Amino acid sequence: MSELVVRIAARGDGVTASGRHVPFGIPGDAVLEDGALAFGKHHQHPPCRHFPECGGCQLQHADDAAYRDYLVSRVETALAQHALETEIRTPHLSPPRSRRRATLKALKLGNGVAIGFHGEKSHRIVDMRECHILRPELFALVQPLRALLGTLLKPKRGAEVQMTLLHQGIDVLLRHVSAEGLAAIEALTGFAMAQGLARLAVDTGDGPEPVYEPLPASIRLSGADVAFPPGAFLQATEDGEAALVDCVRECVGEERPVADLFAGLGTFALATRAAYAAEASRDTAAALKRASPATLVEHRDLYRRPLDTTELGRFQAVILDPPRAGAEQQVAQLAGSAVGRVAYVSCNPATFARDARLLIDGGYALDWVRPVGQFRWSTHVELAGSFSR
Numbered sequence: 001m002s003e004l005v006v007r008i009a010a011r012g013d014g015v016t017a018s019g020r021h022v023p024f025g026i027p028g029d030a031v032l033e034d035g036a037l038a039f040g041k042h043h044q045h046p047p048c049r050h051f052p053e054c055g056g057c058q059l060q061h062a063d064d065a066a067y068r069d070y071l072v073s074r075v076e077t078a079l080a081q082h083a084l085e086t087e088i089r090t091p092h093l094s095p096p097r098s099r100r101r102a103t104l105k106a107l108k109l110g111n112g113v114a115i116g117f118h119g120e121k122s123h124r125i126v127d128m129r130e131c132h133i134l135r136p137e138l139f140a141l142v143q144p145l146r147a148l149l150g151t152l153l154k155p156k157r158g159a160e161v162q163m164t165l166l167h168q169g170i171d172v173l174l175r176h177v178s179a180e181g182l183a184a185i186e187a188l189t190g191f192a193m194a195q196g197l198a199r200l201a202v203d204t205g206d207g208p209e210p211v212y213e214p215l216p217a218s219i220r221l222s223g224a225d226v227a228f229p230p231g232a233f234l235q236a237t238e239d240g241e242a243a244l245v246d247c248v249r250e251c252v253g254e255e256r257p258v259a260d261l262f263a264g265l266g267t268f269a270l271a272t273r274a275a276y277a278a279e280a281s282r283d284t285a286a287a288l289k290r291a292s293p294a295t296l297v298e299h300r301d302l303y304r305r306p307l308d309t310t311e312l313g314r315f316q317a318v319i320l321d322p323p324r325a326g327a328e329q330q331v332a333q334l335a336g337s338a339v340g341r342v343a344y345v346s347c348n349p350a351t352f353a354r355d356a357r358l359l360i361d362g363g364y365a366l367d368w369v370r371p372v373g374q375f376r377w378s379t380h381v382e383l384a385g386s387f388s389r
């Protein structure tokens with residue numbers, strides 16, 4: 001008797017109705033008696049030669065319909081753990097080759113430099129010869145980076161390469177690379193000029209130091225030019241950012257004034273003309289302040305010092321976009337506030353569901369959630385949720 005795969009588990013395995021985990025199983029695939037998989041109509045040929053060794057993608061064998069269903073089920077499962085249900089909208093899916101930021105690992109070996117993502121469940125670097133998720137401009141830098149790091153790294157030494165596509169071009173931040181000595185500086189600036197980079201910065205442990213930046217590096221957010229500090233946060237794809245902004249705008253509606261918490265460079269503050277924004281990174285908060293003089297921007301750690309109910313009382317709507325740990329302390333204050341709308345953007349369905357439970361216990365309704373697949377083919381799920389009272 002064969003068994004059908006009915007869902008994909010959080011970590012990417014297929015799961016049958018009897019609960020059996022099947023590596024690389026996609027709903028519709030059949031597990032035959034000898035354990036082999038008979039592919040169903042949603043099982044696609046993985047486009048990249050590095051799949052499944054590369055840890056950048058776990059689900060290239062799922063077609064778009066199966067991948068969308070997976071994103072929905074991740075959100076449903078997380079909500080169900082807190083006895084919550086809501087309308088889950090059709091997920092937004094970023095197209096292939098749209099990722100505009102990535103952090104790659106590099107290692108100098110006997111025969112050259114390996115650069116790529118870590119392997120799936122391993123620390124081995126998968127030397128990237130093609131990539132179906134990175135923007136072509138970022139991938140085009142991989143081979144020149146091999147040559148540069150070949151001259152800068154000592155044998156068996158590793159480095160990290162953070163690349164972000166900005167308004168002026170690519171911003172590269174190299175970690176664990178020494179910029180000591182004339183030869184190293186010349187190699188770095190020569191590379192940056194030859195590649196037409198927006199900026200090249202090096203971090204040897206004391207924070208990023210730009211070694212090349214012909215014009216101030218910036219990003220355009222909702223039409224505003226915002227200075228981009230080296231290593232700052234940016235939504236992973238441009239279309240993903242637009243989808244999240246649409247969700248936030250819909251949730252907030254005409255309600256004003258708005259507060260944007262965990263504001264970063266102001267992706268949502270600028271889109272909603274927020275009256276107030278809070279952000280823990282000093283450089284990031286300063287950049288937003290310069291770009292949006294009408295917004296009161298506070299450099300503030302919201303884990304240690306969340307806005308209390310009195311402070312929240314000044315706003316009709318609040319936007320939250322915390323790191324993976326969620327925003328439990330801030331949400332506990334919101335639950336006791338009179339704020340009418342809460343737009344919650346999350347990169348972790350589990351902490352989102354935990355925080356949603358607190359808001360609902362405080363009298364909010366969770367009106368809808370939209371998953372956003374910015375990290376196409378990965379098990380990483382982003383979402384926007386709309387709460388009202």
Ligand SMILES: C[S@@+](CC[C@H](N)C(=O)[O-])C[C@H]1O[C@@H](n2cnc3c(N)ncnc32)[C@H](O)[C@@H]1O
Pocket residue numbers: 233234235262263264265266267268278279280281284300301302303304321322323347
């Ligand atoms: C997921 S990013 C979102 C940024 C922004 N909303 C955007 O979409 O570009 C989370 C932001 O929260 C900031 N952050 C992290 N911990 C924080 C804390 N304890 N208090 C305030 N902000 C924090 C980070 O620096 C980062 O800018």
